[in-house]
Amino acid sequence: MLFPGGQVFLDCQSIAEHHHQFLQLADDIGDEDWWMPSWIPVLAEPDAHYGLIVEAGHSEEKTPVLAYCETDDARPCAASLSSSHPECQAISMV
Numbered sequence: 001m002l003f004p005g006g007q008v009f010l011d012c013q014s015i016a017e018h019h020h021q022f023l024q025l026a027d028d029i030g031d032e033d034w035w036m037p038s039w040i041p042v043l044a045e046p047d048a049h050y051g052l053i054v055e056a057g058h059s060e061e062k063t064p065v066l067a068y069c070e071t072d073d074a075r076p077c078a079a080s081l082s083s084s085h086p087e088c089q090a091i092s093m094v
Contacts, residue, residue: 041068
């Protein structure tokens, strides 16, 4: 399945490879915040550093889906999936 920008779902082996490569790169450049261990890449463009991350260690304050790209830090995406979103709070009160 293709998403906008040519992004595709990563298979399990690709997720593990991307995760390892990105953690290694963060270590190489000396910036631990560039890629967090709890970030799991699930969508990616085949030829570029663009995609979506699931924040596996998310708390109620964080959005569990982040977008990443070559030129910017990872940023929240799909805020409606956050447990702090009003619709999610209404569901949890039921």
